[in-house]
Amino acid sequence: MKMTSTVKKILANYESDNPGTKANLARILLHGKLGGTGKLIILPVDQGFEHGPARSFAPNPPAYDPHYHYQIAIDAGLSAYAAPLGMLEAGADTFAGQIPTILKVNSSNSWASSANQALTGSVEDALRLGCSAIGFTIYPGSDDVFDMMEEIREMSAEAKSVGIATVIWSYPRGANMPKSGELALDVGAYAAHMAALLGAHIIKVKLPSANIEQKDAQKAYDGQDWSKQSDRVAHVRQACFNGRRIVVFSGGAAKGTDAVFQDARDIRDGGGYGSIIGRNTFQRSRADAMAMLDKLVRIYKGQE
Amino acid sequence: MKMTSTVKKILANYESDNPGTKANLARILLHGKLGGTGKLIILPVDQGFEHGPARSFAPNPPAYDPHYHYQIAIDAGLSAYAAPLGMLEAGADTFAGQIPTILKVNSSNSWASSANQALTGSVEDALRLGCSAIGFTIYPGSDDVFDMMEEIREMSAEAKSVGIATVIWSYPRGANMPKSGELALDVGAYAAHMAALLGAHIIKVKLPSANIEQKDAQKAYDGQDWSKQSDRVAHVRQACFNGRRIVVFSGGAAKGTDAVFQDARDIRDGGGYGSIIGRNTFQRSRADAMAMLDKLVRIYKGQE
Amino acid sequence: MKMTSTVKKILANYESDNPGTKANLARILLHGKLGGTGKLIILPVDQGFEHGPARSFAPNPPAYDPHYHYQIAIDAGLSAYAAPLGMLEAGADTFAGQIPTILKVNSSNSWASSANQALTGSVEDALRLGCSAIGFTIYPGSDDVFDMMEEIREMSAEAKSVGIATVIWSYPRGANMPKSGELALDVGAYAAHMAALLGAHIIKVKLPSANIEQKDAQKAYDGQDWSKQSDRVAHVRQACFNGRRIVVFSGGAAKGTDAVFQDARDIRDGGGYGSIIGRNTFQRSRADAMAMLDKLVRIYKGQE
């Protein structure tokens, strides 16, 4: 836990937060192989809720065991591990103090009839399980987005008062969001900005495409070439208070390692703060995942 | 109440729980004829709420009396007895300290217009009635499932803080769940996994068929033969944190004893933790039920 | 208030209740002309809420005065008097200590757009007015029945903790209940059973017809002749935990005294605990009502 000037500079951006919340942000930023670099890699394992256990873990059956994820996050030297209540409860004692954890406090499932999630955890749970942050998903574009925003407003305020950080997953989706818009650059930047405006400390969005979805926004994007992914990352970073808020990018469905590595390079080159990488980790064999994560670390360190 | 290494190992999986909750889990695991084996048989009598008294008890009229169920659960050496508020209130004093009880805290009925249940009990009720656990049903696939999840999240957190365990009945049902999916293997494993993620200590699901309902999940099940019921049980166990959470199976409607016994053997061989067996118990004469339960005990002990 | 072995036996069925609640049940069971017999007649006057004052009281104008009902219940030696808040407030001082009272805590009215009722009283009201019990209506078959059940769960828990008994009026009604089912035997038994499961001390249902409404329940009733009303009463009693819970029957609309007397004989012969008889009391002249009630008492005493 040796402080660096890079991390100190990042923490200084959270200028309204109490030292407890900053200490938890610092724990994440100082932990693991990227500790102190200002970059981070987070392992999220909420796929079981979203897609069911077999779709999530059958490709790599040891991953059915909650300890598997704690262990690989620790062994790979990742920055933090994020999961829903039951997954954390099943390992929080064994791995107490070994890696910062993020309690995912809302969750959806494959049969949800609305673009919303259920509250499945609380700030009290985060405290008793020793978590550094809560994680919460909002769906900009959903009919229920105001409810979701009001829920995180309340939980985040409570979390901040007891020194727990807030991570917002901001995923455009819902009745008011055409499929084509979900990955659009303007929409993704907007979704990230909304999370920042809601008071998130860490923002998680998907890597955006070059598509511009909103007619009204088109003009703002005209005259610039958005074909390079790193430029798009840089724009999302801009939307996160010009980099004053940490933004990390998810890689989506499992894919080839080359694509994963290129994504990381683009995130790095565009000034993104890192990756949140779930399925690409736990749907590989442990050996392959460890090799991939090791290379990702080197990429973020600028060594590859 | 003699501890065994098998039970100690099971309890160790509940690593985030306080000793009060573990003591109640231990009470269930150490009680009755299966006490100490790590297997359990639970008698649930919530059919009166779900189907009405005549459909439930006319086949064996002594079962109209709440004492009947307490007594048979005790005499047969079962692990626990689960029922709604009124049923427990009607016998909790007479049978205090004689068998662990589970207060079913939500209940549906035959005229319910939505796939949901009403809250009909509380953690305070569980404490004043001396219960070891609360029981709660969720309906994955229902439009109301988020509400149900939020209800159990809150009740379970309260229960955990006062040393009461949580049992979740996870029954796929509702507007977003085709009839064909209710017993499907992928759906049942998913339902069990959701209960585990919600923080359940004990999970109750139905024995799944070999059907795979979700197109997206098909690939995860391809290439394996799911025709053996014990293999399907093993998969559900996998979905319960690779066996870190106790999962028991319900037998459904009353049927021939041979089918009941084969189910139990399959549960045992697949690594399931036991049976929760209501109608097949109380819709038989007491003598027949006692004989059947006795044989079930022997099956779970590996003697038949 | 001399205790009898009959009443002692009834009280013993309420084995989870504190002595305060039992004392209030005892007050009802030991009061009036039927005191000690284990039978009871309750005067309910909630018709004003349900049907309006003129439909309720014009047939016998003195009944507009709340004191009228207190006085007749006392003079006729009834077991208890039940009414909504305002009716009790208007006489609770004058008649303090003269007859057990039941505060009806929810109420509907003629213009209600849903099968539901409004909360119009509280446990605190019951205490300050010296009531022995609260009364609450549920409508099995209503879209709102879950809400009603959750309301009484909460109120009943509060009442039990302060020694107040709970009476549930269980009246099948609502969007999911065909008119033909409201008085059906299977439905009535089910409605009574639900009240028992909700933790009611005293259950009020209507006298059921011989109709069997639910297809799924038909089999459970086959092979028995249900044409005798006393047999139907016996079945409802069975549904009330085999008689462990007091069940009383309402007579419905005002009718001829012969019919009222026959109902009472059938209730008595079927093992029912008594009558709750409103309109047939207050819509007659005082003299007629007194004569009728006197005969009812003799019927329940087995003298007629």
Add this chain to the structure above:
Amino acid sequence: MKMTSTVKKILANYESDNPGTKANLARILLHGKLGGTGKLIILPVDQGFEHGPARSFAPNPPAYDPHYHYQIAIDAGLSAYAAPLGMLEAGADTFAGQIPTILKVNSSNSWASSANQALTGSVEDALRLGCSAIGFTIYPGSDDVFDMMEEIREMSAEAKSVGIATVIWSYPRGANMPKSGELALDVGAYAAHMAALLGAHIIKVKLPSANIEQKDAQKAYDGQDWSKQSDRVAHVRQACFNGRRIVVFSGGAAKGTDAVFQDARDIRDGGGYGSIIGRNTFQRSRADAMAMLDKLVRIYKGQE
């Protein structure tokens, strides 16, 4: 946990208690080698607080380890184990569900300047640690006894509402109690009676001498020979609502086993419910203690 008619009769004396509290009393009465006999032996280890660790444990150094006491109580088949917060916290998980525990919620120490104790545990602690009862000391004769009585009144009320039993240690002591009175028969019976009046479920007093301390009480004891210890025990039992409340006797300082055995025979013959025996257990070697406890069990079973 097999119920016996003896235990059922004892439980029936606690007629105002809810089933939760009775279940915890039943757990104590049904556990261990004396389970079901209506007799009990409790191991209390609060000497460390009262006398310090060396005076308590130096005679048998393994007893410095909290696990030692849990283990011997379990292995010797005692009825319950009582200790202050820290002692229970240090073993409550390892031994969860293996023996009923009693959380001693107030404690004194060797330098106390008043005859009082500090609150060192709570009902919430008892729940989270899975305890069956709280234990509390009062000092009749102390200037502070009203404060102590008010403390246990409040804690006991809370405990009863959540199903936790109350054990009161009633030890005459303080400015208003001459040394000569502390063990006097009249004083001891009076102290036991006060505990019963305060609502204790189990009362712990010292074995009284034949001395009668209070002049005003002398007359009540005249004309009877109090030289036999069993007669004095019988009188204390009388003072505990004629045996309607469980009373156990402590043996005081470590002494020879013959004296311990004679005490137990006298307690048994006088109708006392058992022994609470601390120093005489843990200040012997484990082998000696096990032999002594085994013989005590046989004495209470009437076999010696």
Add this chain to the structure above:
Amino acid sequence: MKMTSTVKKILANYESDNPGTKANLARILLHGKLGGTGKLIILPVDQGFEHGPARSFAPNPPAYDPHYHYQIAIDAGLSAYAAPLGMLEAGADTFAGQIPTILKVNSSNSWASSANQALTGSVEDALRLGCSAIGFTIYPGSDDVFDMMEEIREMSAEAKSVGIATVIWSYPRGANMPKSGELALDVGAYAAHMAALLGAHIIKVKLPSANIEQKDAQKAYDGQDWSKQSDRVAHVRQACFNGRRIVVFSGGAAKGTDAVFQDARDIRDGGGYGSIIGRNTFQRSRADAMAMLDKLVRIYKGQE
């Protein structure tokens, strides 16, 4: 934050604690130069409250600045830094996440008229300042010790529920404690034991002398030679649940480094968990203090 088997074994002793509290204990045990060894050195700076600023800081004026203490604790690789509210508030943001902190929540001062302390911090403060533990002083031997014990009971229960550890400073002092007893071996072991019984995770006592103060305790110490300080440390460790609770020793007034080093060797050799060393740190020049602390680390590592 690499876990070691030594630390895992220590954490396992805190078996009733939630993962949050264990994570904070782990943070302290894994931090700094002694991280993972199971030994710890804590810097406490509460002298300003106790003795005033000049007596505390004039010997080394940079120590007037709260940042000075944070910085030296971090630079010397100590395990944790403990101080009252204001001292932590003055640096908690600058040093967030760089070293575990302990909020001293009660404090005395030079003019105190009783052996007591004022509450000067809260668990909420600890959370908002990102502290891993609260620290609390009790004075066994004081007339007010019961009040102090009740205060820490309440604060510690709150702390444990939100994942904050408890450190108790147990310092014999007060009207009932002769000066000669304050450092006596029997008294010190007793004081440590009381802290353990109160539920402390970490216990801080002074290094005891060979004096035995209490007549009643003399016998327990007879027949053993207590002249070696390491034997006395071993006895105090015994009093801390046979080593199941971490006990650290304070060095008292500033003294020569040789004495400090010898103390550390004796603590180490006696099985103590480490030093809590204030004045000997901050009343030296920074260079001298750094050299001294470095050597202390090597001693605890067994390198000197």
